[in-house]
Amino acid sequence: MMSSPIRTASRLLLAALVALWVLPSQAAQLVRIGAAHFPPYTVRPESGADTGLLPQLVEALNALQNDYQFVLVPTSIPRRFGDFKQGRIDMAIFENPAWGWKDIPHIDVDMGLEDAEIFVAQRQREGHAVRQQDYFADLTGKRLALFSGYHYEFANFNAEAQYLAKNYNATLTYSHDSNLLMVLRGRADIALVTRSYLNDYFLRNLNVANELLVSERIDQIYHHYAILRPAAPISGEAFGKLLQGLRDNGQMLKIFEPYKIAVVPVPGS
Known part of the structure; x- marks a missing residue:
């Protein structure tokens, strides 16, 4: 049985429409x-x-x-x-x-x-005076909490774990939260944190914002x-x-x- 001209034309039109729809995705x-x-x-x-x-x-x-x-x-x-x-x-x-x-x-x-990488410390250790911005001026002798694999300007962008541990008394983790907790619990003196992350952290942890001192000093602009x-x-x-x-x-x-x-x-x- 032969197809009618109308049916044939309809099939051709449908095939053309399908082709037009498929081509962009391909x-x-x-x-x-x-x-x-x-x-x-x-x-x-x-x-x-x-x-x-x-x-x-x-x-x-x-x-x-x-x-x-x-x-x-x-x-x-x-x-x-x-x-x-x-x-x-x-x-x-x-x-x-x-x-x-x-x-x-x-x-x-x-x-x-x-964005920026900034320094964060405990605002006041028990039995000590309230820290001021000059606390961030010199990292010598301070215990740092860093994010593993990050390139920090203060360390000349050397991201090697052994180098950071030896020269900057650094503990490296894969968590900004862990690094901030180390600071809050006195297990580290300073954490370096991405500013965008710290803003989000304070929104999630409103109770700790007053416990932390955020540096005006910036390690690097991202x-x-x-x-x-x-x-x-x-x-x-x-x-x-x-x-x-x-x-x-x-x-x-x-x-x-x-x-x-x-x-x-x-x-x-």
Whole structure:
């Protein structure tokens, strides 16, 4: 039995519509972003939980356009360099070129985001005078609580655990909460904490805010960059334009302002 011309035309039209619907999704380039535990930006990605600011940023990037599909690939602070060089990830984000990327071929994209690393101490030890800002002026002889794998400016960005333990009497953990508890319990004198994380910590622990002295001294300003492989599916210029799109539609402020992460102008944008 032969198909009627109308039925044939309907099938062709349906096939064309299906093709138009499928093509954009097939054409989307997959871009793999390394997700390393770096609270509040990324929180324990190896557990499979999409928590932190990076998943929010990825969701906003995917909602903005259809040319690229951004996905998270769990990694770690020490492992991310190897994953990047081996092509397991196309991009590392919330990075700085000074943090060990110098000898690795890469393209950096200014994200126009600024955070800071600050010093935190117990405001007053029992039986002692209340501490003042000058307590942070000299780290000599003080016990430091640091985040393992972080590059600190006071230590010339040397992140090796043995170096930090030997030269700065440092205990290294993978938890800002643990480091702050060490300070509160007198097991460490000073913890270094990301300012954005400390803001979140005080919101979750209102009772301890008055027990801690926060430094006016800043160890370093985190001026965040995205680090792309030269062979990444997206160019630095294209990614920069997507970030600008999120600035223009207000998503960057919506995601980062609640954590006191500054959205700052990008030169030449």
